Amino acid sequence: MIEIKDVTKKFGRKKVLKGVSFTAEKGQITCLIGINGVGKTTIMKAIMALTPINSGEILIDGEKIHKGSYEKITFIPDTITMLPQMKIRDAFVFMADFYDSWNQKRATELLQFFKLNETDRISELSKGNTAKVNLLLGLALDVDYVLMDEPFSGIDIFSREQIANVFTSHLIENRGVIITTHEINDIEHLVDKVVLLDEGVVLKEFEVEEVRENEGKSVIDVMREVYQG
Amino acid sequence: MSVKFNNRDPVYVQVIRHFKEQIARGTFEPGQEIPSRRELANQLKINPNTAQRAYKEMEEQGLIFTEGNLPSRITKDEQTLKMVREELILEAVDTFVQSVRSINVPVQEALHLVKDTYERENN
Amino acid sequence: MKRYLKLVDFEFNRFLKLYLVLFGITILSQIIGVIVESRNYLNHANRVIYQDLVPIAEFLENYRTISLIEISYSAWFMGPIVICGVTLIIYVFFIWYRDWLGKNTFSYRLLMLPIARIHVYLAKATTILLYVLGLVALQLILLPIESQVLKWMVPSEFRTDLTISQITGLSDLRILFPHTFIEFVLYYGGGITAVFIVFTAILFERSFRIKGIIYGVLYCAISLFIFMAPILMNEFILGSYFYPIELFFIELVAGIVVLACAIWTGNFLIKNKIRV
Numbered sequence: 001m002i003e004i005k006d007v008t009k010k011f012g013r014k015k016v017l018k019g020v021s022f023t024a025e026k027g028q029i030t031c032l033i034g035i036n037g038v039g040k041t042t043i044m045k046a047i048m049a050l051t052p053i054n055s056g057e058i059l060i061d062g063e064k065i066h067k068g069s070y071e072k073i074t075f076i077p078d079t080i081t082m083l084p085q086m087k088i089r090d091a092f093v094f095m096a097d098f099y100d101s102w103n104q105k106r107a108t109e110l111l112q113f114f115k116l117n118e119t120d121r122i123s124e125l126s127k128g129n130t131a132k133v134n135l136l137l138g139l140a141l142d143v144d145y146v147l148m149d150e151p152f153s154g155i156d157i158f159s160r161e162q163i164a165n166v167f168t169s170h171l172i173e174n175r176g177v178i179i180t181t182h183e184i185n186d187i188e189h190l191v192d193k194v195v196l197l198d199e200g201v202v203l204k205e206f207e208v209e210e211v212r213e214n215e216g217k218s219v220i221d222v223m224r225e226v227y228q229g
Numbered sequence: 230m231s232v233k234f235n236n237r238d239p240v241y242v243q244v245i246r247h248f249k250e251q252i253a254r255g256t257f258e259p260g261q262e263i264p265s266r267r268e269l270a271n272q273l274k275i276n277p278n279t280a281q282r283a284y285k286e287m288e289e290q291g292l293i294f295t296e297g298n299l300p301s302r303i304t305k306d307e308q309t310l311k312m313v314r315e316e317l318i319l320e321a322v323d324t325f326v327q328s329v330r331s332i333n334v335p336v337q338e339a340l341h342l343v344k345d346t347y348e349r350e351n352n
Numbered sequence: 353m354k355r356y357l358k359l360v361d362f363e364f365n366r367f368l369k370l371y372l373v374l375f376g377i378t379i380l381s382q383i384i385g386v387i388v389e390s391r392n393y394l395n396h397a398n399r400v401i402y403q404d405l406v407p408i409a410e411f412l413e414n415y416r417t418i419s420l421i422e423i424s425y426s427a428w429f430m431g432p433i434v435i436c437g438v439t440l441i442i443y444v445f446f447i448w449y450r451d452w453l454g455k456n457t458f459s460y461r462l463l464m465l466p467i468a469r470i471h472v473y474l475a476k477a478t479t480i481l482l483y484v485l486g487l488v489a490l491q492l493i494l495l496p497i498e499s500q501v502l503k504w505m506v507p508s509e510f511r512t513d514l515t516i517s518q519i520t521g522l523s524d525l526r527i528l529f530p531h532t533f534i535e536f537v538l539y540y541g542g543g544i545t546a547v548f549i550v551f552t553a554i555l556f557e558r559s560f561r562i563k564g565i566i567y568g569v570l571y572c573a574i575s576l577f578i579f580m581a582p583i584l585m586n587e588f589i590l591g592s593y594f595y596p597i598e599l600f601f602i603e604l605v606a607g608i609v610v611l612a613c614a615i616w617t618g619n620f621l622i623k624n625k626i627r628v
Contacts, residue, residue, distance in 0.1 A: 029276060050463055050628045052559075070466040081461040083366070097358050098465050168270040173277055189240050189275045209239045209279065218236030 001025050002047065002073075002145060002176060007056035009042055009200075016042050018200040019056070024193070026144055026176040029167065033184055033223065034197035040180040041077075043197075044147045047178075048075045060145065071101045073145040076138035078153060080130050084123035088116060088133055099141055107140035110171070114162060128159030135163060145176040152186050160186060184219050194219055196226050203227070232273055240275055244283035247273075248292060252303060253314045259305040263293060355467045359475035364482060366450075367443060371483060374439060375490055378432040385428020386420075386498045390505035393418045397510060408509070419512040420498055424523045433528075436487050440480065444547055447476050448554045452628070459628045469626075470619040473551060480547055488528050495519055534600060545607055548614035549575050555618055559625035571617070575610050582606050 002024040009017040016039045024030040032040045045051040047058055049065045060069055082091040088111070095102045111118060114132040122133060131151065138146055152160050166172060167190045181187065184194075188208075196203045203226045211217050217225075234243050251257040263269075266284055270277040284301065287293045291309050295301045304310065329339045400406050400415070423429055451459040462472050495516050502511060514522075520529035530536040553568035560567055582602040586594050594602065 028278065045628060048464060050460060050626075052625050052627070067466055067468050070464050075460070075464060077457055077460055079455060079457045081457050081464075083458055084456065094362070097362075098355055098467070100466070164274065165271070168274055168277065170267060173267065188236055189234055189279075192276060192278055209241060209282070212237060212239040213242070216237050220236065 001059075001061060002178065003057075003059040003062075004043065004047070005057045005059070007043070007046060007058060008054045009039070009046060009051070010054050016200050017046070017053070020197070020200065020202055021056075022195045022202055022205050024145075024176055024178045027174050028192040029172070029177045029179065029190060030193045030195060031184070031187065031191040032178060032180040032195050032197060033182070033219075034180075035182055038197045039200050040197060041149050044075055044077075044149055044178070044180065047147060048073070050075070071099060071141075072143050073147070074138045074141050074143045075147040076134055076149065076151065078149045078151075080122060080134045082122055082133075082137065085121065087119055087121050089118040091122065091133070091137060092118070095137060095140070101142040103140050103142045106142075106171070107136060110136045110140055113166075128155040131155050131159060132163070135166065139166065139171050143175070145178070146172070148177065148179045150180055150182070152181060152183070164190065184223070188219055191219075194222070196223060198227065234273075234275070240279045241283040241286060244269075244273065244275070244280065245287055245290075245292070248283075248287060249313050249317060252292070252310060253317050257303045259303055259310060261303045262300045263303060265300060355465075356471045356475060359465075359467070359471060360478045360482070363447070363475050363479040367447070367479070367483070370439070371486070374432075374436045374487065377435060378487070378490060379494065381432040382429050382494055382498060383501060385426050386423055386501045387505060388428060389423045389426050390418060390502055390511075393422075394506060394510070412509070417510055417512045418502070418506055419514050420495065420502060420519045421514065421523045423498070423502070424519070424525060430524070433491070440483055440487075443483070444480055444550055445554065447479065448551070448558065452558065457628065463622075463626065463628060469622045470615075473555075473615075473618050473622055477544075477547055477551060481544060484543070491525070491528060492516070537604060541604075541607055545579075545611045545614065548611055548618065552614045552618040552621070555621040555626065559621050559627060561627070575614065578613075579603075579606050579610050 004023070005021050007017050007020045008015065020039070020043060022030075032043065034040055042051065046053050047060075047065070058065065060073055063069075065073075082094070086094070092104065092107055095107075096104060114129075114136060116129060116132060116136070120129075122130065125133060131154075135148070135151060138148070151163055155163075164186055167177075167187065179187070179191070184191075191208060193205070193207050195205045204222065206222065208219055211219075211222060232243070232247050234240055248257065248263075257263070264272060266280040267277055269275075269284075270280040273280070284293065288295065288301070291306060292304055292313070293301045294304055325343075397411060397415070400411050401408060406414075450456065451462060463469060465472070499513065499519075503513070517531075520526060521531050526535075527539055530539050549572055553572050556568035556571055557564040582599065586592060586599055
């Protein structure tokens with residue numbers, strides 16, 4: 001379980017996170033929703049210790065992040081984290097060199113799934129394919145938790161469908177996933193839990209099936225209530 | 230297999246309904262093997278946890294059964310299969326009756342129209 | 353340890369192409385320099401001897417023979433050394449900023465490696481050190497070759513053949529090739545410490561951005577002050593109380609303190625404060 005406890009974060013005088021708390025379970029897909037600039041990406045960076053927080057605590061399976069944690073949790077930002085001049089194959093070698101959790105078999109499988117070519121140079125890939133390689137590099141790690149920042153934004157519809165298919169496959173099964181989006185439509189039926197954010201605070205945290213069952217509301221209905229009510 | 234889900238009903242309920250329809254229609258035969266929960270999630274593009282929940286509910290309702298480590302199958306119990314069919318028919322009738330009632334159509338007229346339309350479509 | 357070495361290997365290869373260009377420039381320019389400078393010398397000698405009819409013995413007395421030391425002061429020879437030096441100084445900054453700037457988010461990857469982050473810092477420093485040592489080694493290999501070229505170009509009575517030790521000891525090359533242990537510690541120890549200080553200052557900037565520039569500059573000033581404190585005290589307060597050798601060892605200690613602080617602070621920043 002990933003626990004975010006009362007996290008605050010300031011950029012200069014501007015408070016971007018004002019006491020954010022929520023949890024994300026292993027085996028579940030948790031979706032952070034909010035318009036751009038509400039601190040979704042900052043939360044992910046904070047979980048990965050890629051930006052310091054001012055107060056609060058973040059625990060991964062009960063412990064603070066340390067170097068070994070990066071074999072257990074990974075972050076897929078919305079831009080590729082490999083050198084552009086590398087070929088996909090070189091990126092694989094780099095990952096295998098540094099991560100015990102790198103699963104080459106799965107990487108090859110994903111390569112076929114996404115119909116990518118390992119001799120392609122990253123800088124020469126289309127936007128959609130770059131996003132797929134980025135996703136691949138994260139998903140081919142045998143980690144318990146995967147954080148994805150806007151995996152659907154700015155790419156073509158077919159790539160989106162392919163990426164959405166990943167969520168219903170064994171590639172995600174049993175892992176804990178946190179995904180951010182400002183647009184729930186693509187994945188409404190895929191997520192277990194939704195955390196609604198606005199201006200650095202959590203407005204609501206709920207299980208989607210529960211809300212459908214008990215209140216007969218879709219995620220959009222809840223959002224409408226919360227943001228406009 | 231592709232299903233259009235709505236966003237307001239629990240997805241697992243919609244999955245169960247989808248199964249019931251297939252059973253009533255005969256697409257799923259008694260004792261037929263059904264996809265694993267992962268395959269189902271993949272086919273329907275839903276969360277594997279939801280597929281799991283749907284199977285659990287169906288198992289409890291006796292719609293499907295699992296023997297040991299074998300894949301789950303559609304029930305062979307005649308009684309249950311009959312009930313599924315009746316349930317769906319009654320549900321449809323309920324919906325129909327509600328809508329015709331809301332515009333004050335007498336039952337004779339409604340039945341007549343139903344018969345006509347049904348026969349025309351069969352031809 | 354294995355991953356640290358892999359990281360060094362990775363960082364080393366990232367700049368290899370440009371580094372090899374530096375090698376090429378140095379080799380070409382210095383060899384051409386030897387040829388051009390010896391030609392100039394011979395042309396001059398010919399003019400003096402055949403046109404002005406000065407006897408060879410008198411010419412040699414007035415104008416001296418040519419050796420690699422004279423050549424080493426030419427732009428052909430010093431130019432590439434300066435170019436390499438300046439390039440490496442720029443790369444001390446670029447080795448960090450290339451991972452952050454532009455669309456490149458490789459810094460994410462580096463900071464998410466399952467290794468202590470100080471290894472990233474040390475690997476970058478090691479890379480710079482290896483680059484410096486590589487260029488020094490190249491110079492060391494080039495000198496005997498250049499001696500040979502000089503022998504082909506200039507008749508023996510007009511040139512002075514020097515050993516590598518003489519060439520490096522008697523010219524400005526002495527900075528690259530220290531001849532005593534004290535010089536070695538001063539030049540290379542000082543150089544390494546300076547690189548670490550700049551690295552830590554860069555991490556200040558990367559952690560606190562605009563404010564970080566101020567912190568970084570302050571930090572450099574404080575480091576420099578600690579390093580200079582013994583000399584300043586000896587000069588202005590104690591009235592040259594210490595012998596030079598004593599002062600050297602005190603400076604050595606001050607240098608080690610500054611270096612240790614740089615690495616400790618760098619570790620703290622990259623572990624707790626860095627931003628992507």
